[in-house]
Amino acid sequence: MDSPPISTLAVIGAGTMGAGIAQVALEAGWQVRLHDANPAGLDTGRRRIRDGLAKRAARRGLEAGAADDWVASRLGELHASSTVERAAERADLVIEAIVEDLAAKQALVEAVDSACPPGTILATNTSALSITAIATAAARHPERVLGLHFFNPAPVLRLVEVVPGAATDSEVEARATSIVTGWGKTPVRSTDTPGFIVNRVNRPFTIEALRLVEAGAATVPQVDAAIRADGFSMGPFELMDLVGIDVNLAAATGVWEGLGRPERLRPSPIQGWLVGHGRLGRKSGTGFYRYRDGHEPVLEPLPASVAPHATRGSVPAHEVASRIRRAIAAEAVLAREAGVATESDIDTALWLGAAHPEGPFAWLRRIGPDAAGGAGDPTIDR
Ligand SMILES: NC(=O)c1ccc[n+]([C@@H]2O[C@H](COP(=O)([O-])OP(=O)(O)OC[C@H]3O[C@@H](n4cnc5c(N)ncnc54)[C@H](O)[C@@H]3O)[C@@H](O)[C@H]2O)c1
Structure with missing residues (x-):
């Protein structure tokens, strides 16, 4: 050529x-x-x-x-x-x-x-x-x-x-x-696989956050605050409101289906309910938060029928952030094992494409295998 x-x-x-x-x-x-x-x-x-x-x-x-x-x-x-x-x-x-x-x-x-x-x-x-x-x-x-x-x-x-x-x-x-x-x-x-690197490896940033709220481990503002305190510029719920909950759900569903519907990446019913009720985030005025000109965003509660434990918050902030980091790191390891990309490219992608303070492998190396709780082990069944 x-x-x-x-x-x-x-x-x-x-x-x-x-x-x-x-x-x-x-x-x-x-x-x-x-x-x-x-x-x-x-x-x-x-x-x-x-x-x-x-x-x-x-x-x-x-x-x-x-x-x-x-x-x-x-x-x-x-x-x-x-x-x-x-x-x-x-x-x-x-x-x-x-x-x-x-x-x-x-x-x-x-x-x-x-x-x-x-x-x-x-x-x-x-x-x-x-x-x-x-x-x-x-x-x-x-x-x-x-x-x-x-x-x-x-x-x-x-x-x-x-x-x-x-x-x-x-x-x-x-x-x-x-x-x-x-x-x-x-x-x-990246190889030609669903979500390429960023849209796949970063899926748990929002999915794991939703799981924490579903389980009553943390409330929506607690998750956002914990993630900000951990060095991210924005929490997962703030991010979903910014990009549009419908857009986030479509991406999540596409990757989940493309990878054969693994349980770990199954979209949350909370997202489906919000989209079904027109709560799409900033663009519709409400999502996880309510937005009004000249006012700070305030929490817009989720109905108990959709998220019965959403008002609880039983887990300390550092553990909330760590759970989300671990889920991302686990996905990063699975992507590496599947040959999607190298460790170094995955780290670069999450850092530059998703504004993470550091890539998941750099995080795993920094905190060590014990603190990672098995996130670095590709043999763990997910
Ligand atoms: N918006 C994002 O954040 C983002 C990020 C990365 C990749 N992408 C991808 O980039 C692509 C474009 O996204 P976007 O957000 O810029 O969309 P957009 O809706 O802003 O722009 C799409 C443009 O393409 C034009 N168009 C549609 N069909 C056409 C055709 N057959 N021939 C010529 N022009 C046509 C439309 O008139 C429109 O101006 C999509 O594949 C999207 O998935 C989007």
């Missing part, structure tokens, strides 16, 4: 992630061709990129005139494309960030595969779909398709999960890894 000097990125889907990824490439000096099926989406994406670049210029401490010049020069390399084919025809790398739907992504990959030269790399930013399944749509060159999973907000978060599918050429993987490194990102390698 040819290795042309890479300088043009096509981004398909100009939403939250597409605009963020386009900004990253523009900042790194690439030319970007942007396409969205919805013309209004393309306008919004362009505005987002412009605002993102302006923020970046301000953070770099550029003075007003220099900042405007820099933003204008970067925006001069951003071109809107009216069709997928136009966007992709001369691109060195195409990244799709369209709706999370297998059929839609396959249709797009089929079109891109037909439109661009064999040396072009095709990447998907899917969070949860199989890379191998998406790549089957590239009838001509399935070997050039891989996952490049950026995190939100893409211009800020350094982590990118690089996910080869069954047919991905190792040279394609190496080139894609080198490109995102050149963009200032930190790549980690």
Whole structure:
């Protein structure tokens, strides 16, 4: 396969992630061709990129005139494309960030595969779909398709999960890894398995928190306070309210089903009840907490029929945090044993992609095997 000097990125889907990824490439000096099926989406994406670049210029401490010049020069390399084919025809790398739907992504990959030269790399930013399944749509060159999973907000978060599918050429993987490194990102390698690294290994952050509340071991605010005191920037319930309880439940269900419905990762009935009752978190005004403009969030109680023990709290704070850390570490060990990623990549992924104060293996090493209570033992049946 040819290795042309890479300088043009096509981004398909100009939403939250597409605009963020386009900004990253523009900042790194690439030319970007942007396409969205919805013309209004393309306008919004362009505005987002412009605002993102302006923020970046301000953070770099550029003075007003220099900042405007820099933003204008970067925006001069951003071109809107009216069709997928136009966007992709001369691109060195195409990244799709369209709706999370297998059929839609396959249709797009089929079109891109037909439109661009064999040396072009095709990447998907899917969070949860199989890379191998998406790549089957590239009838001509399935070997050039891989996952490049950026995190939100893409211009800020350094982590990118690089996910080869069954047919991905190792040279394609190496080139894609080198490109995102050149963009200032930190790549980690994951196999093509449900949740990749972060969305799998970090599942117990919320699942174990819910189990503690279900069991009456700790209340919602006690869990959040214990986790904050343990060095995390946000507690699990605060996090679920922020990302949306519906979004969290969909991710949890996807990983649980993808891994064969293991009991340890079974979503909690509390999540299903909240979603069913429109308590989706910040975006709906209530979730685990109630949000009102100008007021601190306050606890919104769970009905006794859903969480009969939620008002108890029988376990000390350090034990609450330790139980959640142990569950994450146990999942990390299972992922390593299943060959999903190396210890070092799992640690990097949780640190940079989920804002953990340290990766699970670093934590296990720090506290030692006795304190970990078997979390580091892959032979324990879970
Ligand atoms: N939002 C996140 O936190 C996040 C994080 C990592 C990965 N992802 C993944 O990135 C992808 C995009 O997510 P998002 O949050 O940016 O979505 P979004 O809804 O903000 O943007 C999607 C954009 O794609 C456009 N689109 C839809 N179908 C299209 C098609 N067939 N051709 C061209 N454009 C099309 C839409 O008009 C929209 O502008 C998804 O696969 C998602 O799972 C999202």
